[in-house]
Amino acid sequence: MSTAPTDVKTVQPADFKSDIHNDWCPGCGDFGVISAVQMALAKLQVPPHRVAVISGIGCAGKSAHYMNAYSFHTLHGRVMPSVTAMKLANHDLTVIGVGGDGDAYGIGGGHFVAGGRRNLNITYVVMNNDVYALTKGQASPTIAKGQKTKSMSEASIMDAINPILLALACGYTFVARGYALDTKYLSEIIAQAIEHRGSALVDVLQTCPTYNDLHTKGFYAGQIEGQPRLYRLDQTGYDPIVHNPDDPVEIAQKKAQALLKSQEPGGRIPLGVYYKLDVPTYEDHLKAKIPGLQQKPLAELDLYHRDITPNLQELM
Amino acid sequence: MGSDFCWMIGGPQGSGLNVSAEILAKALSRSGYYVFGQIEYHSNIKGKHSAYKLRISGEHVSSHLDAVHLLSSLDEETLIGDLYHEFPAHRGHVHEIAPGGALLYDVEQKKFIELIGRKDIFLWEMPYAELLDRALTEAGKPGQARAYRIMTNTLALGASVGALGFDFDPVAEAIRDSFGAKAGKVADLNVNAARYAYDYAKERFAGQLKFALPAAPPKREQILVKGSQAVGMAKIKAGCGLQTYYPISPATDESVYLEGYQSDHNLVVLQTEDEVSAIDAAVMGAHGGVRASTSTSGPGFALMPEGLGFAAITEAPGPVLVLYQRGGPSTGLPTRQEQGDLLFALNAGQGDIPRIVMASGDIEECFYDTFDAFNYADRYQIPVIVLVDKHMASCYQTLPPFKTSHLKVDRGLVKPANTNGDYQRYAFTKEGVSPRSVPGQTGGIFWSTSDEHDPRGHITEGIGNRLAMMEKRMGKVALAAREIPDGKKYIYLGPAAPQKIPVLAVCWGSTKGAVHDALHHADPHHAKYAMLHIRLMSPFPSEAAKNILSRAERVVCFDGNYSGQLARLIRTETGISVHHSVVKYDGRPFSEDEIMVALEAAKPGVGERLVISQGRVVEPGHGNLEFDQMLELREANPKMLAPMVPLPPGYNR
Numbered sequence: 024m025s026t027a028p029t030d031v032k033t034v035q036p037a038d039f040k041s042d043i044h045n046d047w048c049p050g051c052g053d054f055g056v057i058s059a060v061q062m063a064l065a066k067l068q069v070p071p072h073r074v075a076v077i078s079g080i081g082c083a084g085k086s087a088h089y090m091n092a093y094s095f096h097t098l099h100g101r102v103m104p105s106v107t108a109m110k111l112a113n114h115d116l117t118v119i120g121v122g123g124d125g126d127a128y129g130i131g132g133g134h135f136v137a138g139g140r141r142n143l144n145i146t147y148v149v150m151n152n153d154v155y156a157l158t159k160g161q162a163s164p165t166i167a168k169g170q171k172t173k174s175m176s177e178a179s180i181m182d183a184i185n186p187i188l189l190a191l192a193c194g195y196t197f198v199a200r201g202y203a204l205d206t207k208y209l210s211e212i213i214a215q216a217i218e219h220r221g222s223a224l225v226d227v228l229q230t231c232p233t234y235n236d237l238h239t240k241g242f243y244a245g246q247i248e249g250q251p252r253l254y255r256l257d258q259t260g261y262d263p264i265v266h267n268p269d270d271p272v273e274i275a276q277k278k279a280q281a282l283l284k285s286q287e288p289g290g291r292i293p294l295g296v297y298y299k300l301d302v303p304t305y306e307d308h309l310k311a312k313i314p315g316l317q318q319k320p321l322a323e324l325d326l327y328h329r330d331i332t333p334n335l336q337e338l339m
Numbered sequence: 340m341g342s343d344f345c346w347m348i349g350g351p352q353g354s355g356l357n358v359s360a361e362i363l364a365k366a367l368s369r370s371g372y373y374v375f376g377q378i379e380y381h382s383n384i385k386g387k388h389s390a391y392k393l394r395i396s397g398e399h400v401s402s403h404l405d406a407v408h409l410l411s412s413l414d415e416e417t418l419i420g421d422l423y424h425e426f427p428a429h430r431g432h433v434h435e436i437a438p439g440g441a442l443l444y445d446v447e448q449k450k451f452i453e454l455i456g457r458k459d460i461f462l463w464e465m466p467y468a469e470l471l472d473r474a475l476t477e478a479g480k481p482g483q484a485r486a487y488r489i490m491t492n493t494l495a496l497g498a499s500v501g502a503l504g505f506d507f508d509p510v511a512e513a514i515r516d517s518f519g520a521k522a523g524k525v526a527d528l529n530v531n532a533a534r535y536a537y538d539y540a541k542e543r544f545a546g547q548l549k550f551a552l553p554a555a556p557p558k559r560e561q562i563l564v565k566g567s568q569a570v571g572m573a574k575i576k577a578g579c580g581l582q583t584y585y586p587i588s589p590a591t592d593e594s595v596y597l598e599g600y601q602s603d604h605n606l607v608v609l610q611t612e613d614e615v616s617a618i619d620a621a622v623m624g625a626h627g628g629v630r631a632s633t634s635t636s637g638p639g640f641a642l643m644p645e646g647l648g649f650a651a652i653t654e655a656p657g658p659v660l661v662l663y664q665r666g667g668p669s670t671g672l673p674t675r676q677e678q679g680d681l682l683f684a685l686n687a688g689q690g691d692i693p694r695i696v697m698a699s700g701d702i703e704e705c706f707y708d709t710f711d712a713f714n715y716a717d718r719y720q721i722p723v724i725v726l727v728d729k730h731m732a733s734c735y736q737t738l739p740p741f742k743t744s745h746l747k748v749d750r751g752l753v754k755p756a757n758t759n760g761d762y763q764r765y766a767f768t769k770e771g772v773s774p775r776s777v778p779g780q781t782g783g784i785f786w787s788t789s790d791e792h793d794p795r796g797h798i799t800e801g802i803g804n805r806l807a808m809m810e811k812r813m814g815k816v817a818l819a820a821r822e823i824p825d826g827k828k829y830i831y832l833g834p835a836a837p838q839k840i841p842v843l844a845v846c847w848g849s850t851k852g853a854v855h856d857a858l859h860h861a862d863p864h865h866a867k868y869a870m871l872h873i874r875l876m877s878p879f880p881s882e883a884a885k886n887i888l889s890r891a892e893r894v895v896c897f898d899g900n901y902s903g904q905l906a907r908l909i910r911t912e913t914g915i916s917v918h919h920s921v922v923k924y925d926g927r928p929f930s931e932d933e934i935m936v937a938l939e940a941a942k943p944g945v946g947e948r949l950v951i952s953q954g955r956v957v958e959p960g961h962g963n964l965e966f967d968q969m970l971e972l973r974e975a976n977p978k979m980l981a982p983m984v985p986l987p988p989g990y991n992r
Contacts, residue, residue: 041786043797075778077623080789088786088797093778095626096788096798098649101619104611108620111581111607112627113779137612315605322628322777326578327748329604334572335740338562339369 034068036061041091047082052203052229056150057086059201060119062210064092067117067217074117077105079126081157083150086121100130102147103138110143113320114306117217120147125155125163128184132164139193139222143305146216146223150203151186152231153238160234174234186226187285187297191278196221196300198281200293202253203229204240208294215296221304228253228292247290256284256295265300274300342553343396345404346503348495349432350413353385355492360391361735362517363496364563366509367395368737371558375852376735377403379927382588382673388416390432397553401701401736401852405932405954406437408550409502411495412444415451422973423980430969436460439549443498443540445491454976463502463544467494470539474532478524490532497533501540503552510537562740566731566849567592569702570634570661572741573709575604578748579659580629583609583617588673589729590634590663614639618646621658622722625650626787628777630713632659636729637667637680644687650722651692651812653787654765656751656775657716657723661709664728664848666926675926676730678848678899681908684724685877691809693816695719696877698726700830700851704874705731706741711827717751718822719815720772726876728899730928731849751775754783763794767807771814820878828880831887832858833869840869842938843891845917847873847905850897850929857934868938873905885913895919895941897929903948918947925952 039061047053064074074092078084080099087094093116097105106120127135127149138147153166160174164184171178190198197219201209209227216223230240245252256263261284265277281297310316315324346363350356357378364374375394381387394403410432412418420430433442433455441461444452445468452462471494472484480487493514500510511530518526571593574582584594598608611617617633624631635643640662650658664680666672684696695715699705705727712723754762754776764785766773773794776783786796791808793799832855833840846854851872862868871887873880888894888909896906896917903920910916919941923929933951940949940956950957973979 072781072784073779075627085798087788091784093784094786094796095623095653096786096790097623098619098645098789101615101646101649104616104619105623107609107616108581108583108623108631109627109778111609111620112624112629112631116779133612134616137616309607313601313605313607320779321580321605321607322779324580324605326580326605326630327750329575329578331572331576331741331743333603334575334600335562338564338568339560339740 034065034070036065038071039064039074039091041089043088045089047085048233050230050232051082052152052227052231053082053086053150055203055206055209056148056227056229057089059206059209059213060090060121060148062206063214063217064117066210066214069117073115074119075109077102077109077118077120079122079131081123081126081155083121083123083126100126100134102126103131103134106145106147107138107141107143110145110306111321113322114144114316115320118145119217120145122147122149123155123163124149124151124153124165124186128164128186128189135189136193139190139195139224141305142194142196142222142302144220144222146213146225148213148225148227149186150229151226152229152235154231154234156231156234170237172234173236185285186224188282190224190226191281191285191298194222195224196302197223197296198298199223199225199296201225201227202243202294203227204243205253205294208255212295219299220301250291252290253292253294256293256297261293261295263296263299268300268302343394343400343404344550344552345392345394345406345408346411346499347390347392347407347409347432347435348411348413348499349388349390349417350492351386351416352380352383352389354413355489356389356413357391358517359492359496360393362510362513363500364393364735365516366513368561368563369513369558370506370509371555372396373399373556373737374563374735375400375403377730377928378733380674388421388429390417395552397556400856402856402931403928405435405930406440407432407435408437408440409499409548410436410440410442411499412442412448413491413495415448418444418448418451419454419979420969422969427969427973430972431455433457437550441502441544441548443495443502450978454979461544461547463540465494465498465536465540467491467536470494470535471532474528474535477531478528490529493529493533494536497536498540501537502544502548504541504545505552507534507537560740561737563735563737564702565592565733565735566702566705566727567733568596569706569741570709570725570727571596573706574632574659575600575606576743576746577710577713578630579606579632579713581607581609581621581624581631583611583620583624583631583633584635585611585614585617585639587614587636587639589665589732590636590639590661592732593634593661614642615646618643618658618660619649621660622646622650622653622655625655625657625716626653626778628779630659630717631657632661632713634661634663636663636665637683638670640680640683640687644689647694647722648688648690648692649789651688651694652789652791654720654773654775654812655722656720657713659709659712659716659723659725661725661727663732664726672926674729676728676899676928677924677926678728678850678904679901681726681847681876681900681904684726685908691813693721693812694877695721695723695816695819696726696875697723698847698874698876699731700846700848700872700874702731702736703738703741708827708874710746714749715819715823718749718772719819720751720775721815721819726848728849753777754780756782758782764796765792765794765808767794767811771811771818816878823875825880825883828875829883830872830874831870833865836886836890838890840887840891841867842893842895842941843869843871843888844934844938845871845873845888845894845896845905845909847876848899850899853929853931853934854897856931857938860931861935876908879908879912881912884909885915888913888915893918893941895921895938897921897934897937899923899929919945919949920947921949921951923951930954
């Protein structure tokens with residue numbers, strides 16, 4: 024029998040569920056991702072009113088409606104600008120971006136790059152199923168050259184974006200990959216991403232039972248040379264952490280190791296944290312520059328009684 | 340206007356001519372003069388031609404004049420233009436000097452003087468390299484004129500002040516101020532060099548010119564301010580917490596100004612990766628609980644309608660978007676004037692977007708309108724666009740310091756504290772505005788979406804909800820129309836109703852300054868001319884405008900664009916067609932003189948559309964004509980074909 028004190032209300036994953044009817048296709052990997060986000064927030068005991076969830080457009084975009092939190096279902100590809108501003112407005116909030124692969128790596132490509140450079144303390148969860156599902160299965164930027172799902176009229180003749188490689192190049196300081204149907208492990212990764220001080224990318228491999236007949240549950244469950252296709256980096260002795268952030272050599276080595284892992288030949292796919300670097304965040308730099316932010320988040324400061332007399336005097 | 344003095348300095352970009360002009364403006368302002376400075380510059384960092392015009396007056400002025408009384412030239416392009424080009428862009432500024440005016444030029448430009456063909460002006464030669472060397476020698480740097488050639492701007496300033504017979508002391512003080520506290524020796528050197536030029540010119544030229552500075556009015560407290568600074572100060576005063584921007588001319592000046600005050604005022608300025616991000620971040624900043632704004636120009640605004648629609652459908656309290664118009668279409672004329680984005684600002688976006696569009700008419704209005712814009716954004720939970728333009732952004736004007744004690748921040752309706760899980764962010768209310776919540780507070784969780792949504796913020800495509808939501812959003816514009824006072828919607832100067840108005844000059848944006856000054860000088864009691872300045876474009880003051888327009892016997896509408904956009908808007912909003920649509924689209928702002936020229940030309944029998952350029956009404960095809968004239972001038976003077984020498988020999992010691 025539980026001995027938890029009854030006067031402390033603990034946050035449960037169910038607290039993050041909204042009561043709206045979910046209209047994703049049965050068997051969709053998105054269910055696993057949203058559950059993982061809810062489990063991660065409960066694990067970290069963040070109350071729902073301290074969370075802002077910002078999503079893009081597409082199936083993944085609907086996530087915002089299924090979360091009980093401050094929820095913004097924004098525009099196609101614009102998750103990162105919105106996440107950025109929400110964090111700047113209130114750096115005490117837990118700000119989570121949710122988008123699809125087309126949203127994040129296609130139309131939102133430029134924003135994705137800038138988001139990495141900024142290193143705000145945010146988490147970006149990208150549901151990566153290789154297709155634009157809500158518009159009926161067109162190729163997304165993560166489908167490999169030569170591949171053709173049943174929903175595509177022709178095989179792709181473009182190279183795929185490798186989200187892990189891209190994130191490392193852009194400056195994300197936490198780069199990880201999860202699998203939607205391994206929700207428990209995914210929730211652990213997302214919890215680590217939220218806890219990480221800095222911009223975190225969690226690329227989530229997932230199935231689209233309706234449009235993607237290549238990367239199915241069976242494909243991900245498959246064996247390669249007697250070994251499972253998916254495996255956990257943390258069970259191989261892999262150490263993603265840069266232990267001395269002041270050592271550029273270690274940073275380069277850890278980044279190089281992650282780059283190699285992200286392109287593992289032979290079809291095996293590592294899950295888990297590829298890279299983690301703790302350096303001052305954008306907010307840290309802002310706080311050094313803007314004294315008020317050391318006391319309170321911007322949204323809680325009284326900015327409405329400013330005196331512009333000195334500004335006027337400069338012009339006299 | 341008859342007694343005003345017009346000084347101009349011309350030279351290559353990067354030569355510091357605007358620094359010189361601003362030093363002179365500051366010295367004059369501190370001595371009590373009213374000044375108005377207008378700058379024309381290329382979209383270029385160094386080398387291409389710029390010119391700064393300073394109107395100096397004994398009374399308040401808010402426009403420039405066409406005629407120049409004293410031109411100070413820093414290069415030969417100021418004298419003869421760029422006629423060595425295959426397709427010349429201009430023929431210099433000497434033709435703008437009024438008969439009896441004067442030209443100050445460097446002796447090194449002597450060979451170009453015969454090409455300018457003016458016998459009716461004073462030609463005052465200055466040995467700048469020699470004077471500079473004298474100042475350098477005194478500072479222990481003899482023979483280094485070449486290395487310090489950049490200081491020629493200071494010498495040209497000193498020479499101008501000497502020729503005018505104005506005191507040197509206020510100029511010296513303004514020079515020192517412009518260098519700041521850090522550079523004592525450099526400031527001294529500049530002051531000394533300017534003084535050599537001052538003495539040289541005063542001794543030889545002072546008192547000859549028939550034009551003189553007007554008598555200085557009594558000294559009083561005044562500021563010398565640019566439009567972009569006024570907007571920036573208003574944002575600070577209004578409590579803006581987040582300013583986002585992507586660099587673009589001429590909007591960037593404002594963000595750069597704000598960047599300088601981040602620490603002083605707890606203000607975050609975010610330079611984004613593009614304008615799409617700039618507006619989206621501003622929208623989310625507003626949702627996040629801070630007053631948020633962005634600033635851009637036409638090409639940047641072209642990327643923003645998506646975010647504008649998002650702000651509208653999610654009923655964000657903002658953002659405030661300051662749109663600095665410049666010459667279009669596309670990249671157009673990046674550093675030149677145009678008021679070409681009026682209809683774009685009013686119509687940008689998918690579907691019907693509720694918005695407030697303000698168009699400030701002068702630098703004071705820039706300040707007060709931008710302040711109000713944040714109140715409107717919060718009160719109506721609506722995006723607010725403040726239209727300004729390149730001319731207003733970069734012109735300098737003396738004004739009384741902005742008054743701030745009466746300014747009140749109104750953050751609009753906020754979520755009542757006692758909601759208990761039943762809070763609806765998009766609740767239907769009597770006024771049409773729903774109390775808003777800010778992320779982070781308890782009991783205020785809400786959903787929002789760029790899709791059509793129910794009062795809770797969830798997607799729905801239901802018919803009843805759609806009707807109600809459209810009416811709720813668009814109804815906020817009607818509410819604003821009822822609440823915003825008339826004085827902030829339009830300015831009318833003329834005979835009171837029901838008297839007839841012989842000629843009504845209608846204008847918007849920075850053209851107000853020129854119209855106002857023209858009428859003030861030509862007809863101060865409005866016996867013949869009245870002015871209607873439209874300040875609020877959406878919601879448009881249709882009834883008031885209709886009442887005034889219908890009393891006018893002749894309506895002349897001024898537009899700094901090709902198609903007469905205000906005239907079109909007036910027709911749409913009031914059903915009234917103006918008699919004459921006066922348009923200017925040569926990339927330069929209307930001058931005071933041009934307003935009178937147009938008003939006098941706009942007579943019965945003259946066409947509905949009058950095109951103004953360089954001080955006169957021009958016929959269609961005028962551009963080609965002028966272009967041909969420039970080519971003829973060049974052919975007649977083969978010397979003009981030679982490209983200019985980068986460094987005059989006097990500096991090659």
